[in-house]
């Protein structure tokens with residue numbers, strides 16, 4: 001159980017742990033590249049550790065030494081048939097991206113996950129991978145995990161994504177490494193582009209044209225990677241600082257890739273003062289120190305075109321919208337329904353429990369700003385982003401908020417509580 005209570009301000013200088021999306025991809029690409037890669041700044045959260053454990057079961061040696069990871073890559077065709085079922089735990093990224101890689105192997109693999117992941121849609125990756133020639137099965141005709149992958153000779157395809165999703169795009173691009181000919185994916189609104197950036201960094205032949213990415217079969221060479229801080233983790237502190245006038249927070253070394261930085265745009269539109277300083281580049285990614293000053297926020301509209309750039313940040317944005325002046329309307333966010341929980345209905349129900357006026361919409365929600373936030377007991381429903389968003393809610397509430405099921409925070413942010421304590425002034 002975690003209890004958070006009203007603060008007078010948020011202040012300090014912090015670092016957040018490594019980016020989850022980039023940490024997964026670093027293990028994956030290092031495993032299928034030739035030679036030893038060293039990864040610094042890796043996120044030791046449960047999701048990324050699931051990826052490590054799956055690649056170990058595929059015969060890759062991965063050593064963890066004082067926070068640094070060494071991966072002995074065996075090249076595109078160096079993985080070996082796992083003796084047992086692979087377990088992606090709670091991690092959609094692990095399951096979907098690995099399925100893309102496993103589709104090009106000459107062996108059978110089965111990948112499962114926890115209760116939440118076994119309910120999440122897998123047909124979205126099975127369809128394009130089957131078009132490439134892979135045999136992908138699973139429960140309900142391949143709609144649900146466990147996913148059974150029989151690697152085949154693959155053909156390149158041109159695929160228009162039915163929804164903007166980096167996980168679908170990445171599964172197809174990774175399978176494209178093993179295909180005859182080029183593989184192209186196109187999406188309406190661009191989703192996070194870490195896979196294409198990291199593939200280029202490992203030496204793959206990638207071409208990009210607006211929202212279209214093409215990969216050609218390529219040999220990957222080992223690289224050393226430093227993972228930037230995760231903007232999706234930073235978001236909880238950014239949002240809290242932005243919503244509490246008098247706060248001033250610096251978060252150092254955060255990944256500010258423009259396909260992920262929608263939270264900066266929205267908080268700025270809500271009135272917060274945000275500056276990004278000390279900008280650097282590493283491994284194809286942009287990194288900076290984020291400075292945030294809190295103010296009285298205003299409600300905004302958050303709609304389809306920006307959703308992929310802040311999809312995981314919506315739970316915490318919904319919480320601080322309750323303190324803003326006016327209404328915040330979030331639309332075009334149907335994808336929230338297929339995350340660790342249905343994040344629209346889960347957030348609406350938990351926010352209502354503490355007195356926030358919020359209406360569920362078919363594709364989002366509407367939060368009536370300026371409502372009084374009461375104390376109370378809420379539940380994470382096993383969803384790490386819900387648990388952390390509701391912990392931030394407690395900082396804004398009149399009475400303490402008790403969050404049940406907070407252990408799921410370890411999925412993406414094991415040090416969340418300590419860092420939170422370090423920035424709270426009462």
Ligand SMILES: O=C(O)C1=C[C@@H](OP(=O)(O)O)[C@@H](O)[C@H](O)C1
Nearest residue numbers: 021093164165166167168311312
């Ligand atoms: O590719 C990734 O690393 C991720 C992509 C997003 O999911 P979708 O691709 O399903 O939108 C995001 O919500 C998830 O936390 C991580």
Ligand SMILES: C=C(OP(=O)(O)O)C(=O)O
Nearest residue numbers: 090091092093312339385
């Ligand atoms: C949706 C998330 O992750 P995944 O899809 O990898 O489970 C998340 O971290 O919010």
